[in-house]
Amino acid sequence: MNESMFSVLLDVGRARRQGLSAIAQRRRARLDAMVTFARSNSPYYRELYQHLPERIENHTALPVVSKQELMRHFDDWVADREVTFTEVRTFVDNPELIGQQFIGKYSVAMTSGSTGTPGIFLLDRRNWAVTLALSLRMMMSWLSAGDMLRLLVRGGRAATVYAMGGHYIGATSYGAIRTKRAARRLRALPAQMPMRDLVVELNSFRPALLTGYASTMLLLAGEQEAGRLHIRPVQVYPSSEGLSSDGYKCIARAFGAKVRTFYAATECLFIAVGCEHGWHHVNSDWVMLEPVDADYRPVPPGQESDTVLVSNLANRVQPILRYDLGDRILQRPDPCPGGNLLPAIRLRGRAADVPTFPTERGEKVSMPPLVLEVDHVPGVELFQLVQSAPTLLRVRLRTAADADPNRVWQAVHVELAKLLTEHGLGHVSIKLAAEPPIPSSSGKYRTVIPLL
Numbered sequence: 380m381n382e383s384m385f386s387v388l389l390d391v392g393r394a395r396r397q398g399l400s401a402i403a404q405r406r407r408a409r410l411d412a413m414v415t416f417a418r419s420n421s422p423y424y425r426e427l428y429q430h431l432p433e434r435i436e437n438h439t440a441l442p443v444v445s446k447q448e449l450m451r452h453f454d455d456w457v458a459d460r461e462v463t464f465t466e467v468r469t470f471v472d473n474p475e476l477i478g479q480q481f482i483g484k485y486s487v488a489m490t491s492g493s494t495g496t497p498g499i500f501l502l503d504r505r506n507w508a509v510t511l512a513l514s515l516r517m518m519m520s521w522l523s524a525g526d527m528l529r530l531l532v533r534g535g536r537a538a539t540v541y542a543m544g545g546h547y548i549g550a551t552s553y554g555a556i557r558t559k560r561a562a563r564r565l566r567a568l569p570a571q572m573p574m575r576d577l578v579v580e581l582n583s584f585r586p587a588l589l590t591g592y593a594s595t596m597l598l599l600a601g602e603q604e605a606g607r608l609h610i611r612p613v614q615v616y617p618s619s620e621g622l623s624s625d626g627y628k629c630i631a632r633a634f635g636a637k638v639r640t641f642y643a644a645t646e647c648l649f650i651a652v653g654c655e656h657g658w659h660h661v662n663s664d665w666v667m668l669e670p671v672d673a674d675y676r677p678v679p680p681g682q683e684s685d686t687v688l689v690s691n692l693a694n695r696v697q698p699i700l701r702y703d704l705g706d707r708i709l710q711r712p713d714p715c716p717g718g719n720l721l722p723a724i725r726l727r728g729r730a731a732d733v734p735t736f737p738t739e740r741g742e743k744v745s746m747p748p749l750v751l752e753v754d755h756v757p758g759v760e761l762f763q764l765v766q767s768a769p770t771l772l773r774v775r776l777r778t779a780a781d782a783d784p785n786r787v788w789q790a791v792h793v794e795l796a797k798l799l800t801e802h803g804l805g806h807v808s809i810k811l812a813a814e815p816p817i818p819s820s821s822g823k824y825r826t827v828i829p830l831l
């Protein structure tokens with residue numbers, strides 16, 4: 380029952396060698412076990428599943444759950460009767476406890492709620508064993524022998540830049556994996572730190588591996604190109620948040636490093652692993668990922684989904700089963716050229732980040748954030764689009780230090796006007812905002828902020 384990181388690592392290796400049917404068999408068995416566990420230990424799921432047969436033949440028949448619903452029924456949702464919302468709330472309200480264990484058993488991570496209800500998630504030891512095993516496997520798949528050598532020569536230090544001021548997953552993970560021996564080689568820096576200070580810290584720490592929010596990595600790439608930051612990471616891991624491929628190329632070029640991404644959420648830290656062909660391969664022995672439309676009907680490969688349902692097959696304390704994650708994804712219909720047979724997906728942004736505009740004829744047009752990317756315009760360091768009225772888009776712009784802000788703005792305006800016109804939205808006004816891009820409370824920059 381209680382897998383260690385090594386036993387998980389061995390089993391994952393075995394499953395992947397045996398092929399897709401061995402992987403599917405494990406997923407099925409783990410799903411069965413998780414459903415049985417949830418029914419016996421979580422009053423919320425017991426009630427939710429009460430009309431379903433004892434043995435579930437088809438898991439897509441299980442009702443979908445949402446963060447709002449689960450948070451509303453927090454005390455009944457958790458599968459450990461020792462845990463209450465009131466006590467967990469008191470725990471997360473205390474910043475001195477960041478990275479520590481709640482009642483000596485669980486890590487706690489909250490989500491900022493920038494796009495809805497804030498969530499509070501408990502992560503058990505089994506969840507960490509699976510997360511660490513799959514992360515280790517992911518890193519090994521990314522590092523060539525040459526990379527390993529460079530990593531050792533450059534001191535093997537790793538820096539992460541995430542939100543550190545609250546119980547967010549970056550700080551929680553850091554607390555969970557930090558040991559006395561590892562502390563010297565690991566440095567966690569707050570994403571909210573002023574850029575100047577972040578540059579000083581990174582220059583003195585000289586990380587060989589760098590990870591953090593994609594938007595922060597992009598800003599750091601700008602600092603490196605401007606000559607203020609001079610680090611030599613072997614690899615950079617921006618968390619997947621829908622940066623355009625130009626953005627990733629820009630990071631790779633600035634650091635002369637390989638850029639690899641992964642797809643993770645606080646609800647499930649090991650969803651998928653990026654490959655060199657620009658896709659993410661789902662860890663489908665430990666996670667069930669279902670691309671669905673707005674009515675939760677399955678969406679076939681090759682077609683963009685409205686949202687995605689995730690089932691975390693490792694974390695028992697708060698079962699996550701067919702949970703609406705809110706991300707739009709696209710599954711590749713054909714095999715990925717790298718030979719990896721695991722389902723290949725691409726993240727197309729969060730559903731909550733998709734603005735809808737009225738056309739002049741009164742129809743509605745939705746624009747996925749990736750359509751509205753303008754970071755390839757020379758001189759754009761960071762941008763944020765705010766839909767302030769149904770037909771008004773305000774652009775928060777941060778330009779490179781050596782660029783002429785007026786010129787950059789003119790070029791961005793031309794580009795956005797062209798994109799909108801192509802979608803029949805030529806009547807939408809585009810205005811430059813007085814303020815620069817603003818991060819959410821977790822330090823993350825949303826590219827598009829639709830009208831509520």
Ligand SMILES: [Zn+2]
Pocket residue numbers: 654655656657658660715716717718719723
């Ligand atoms: Zn691939």
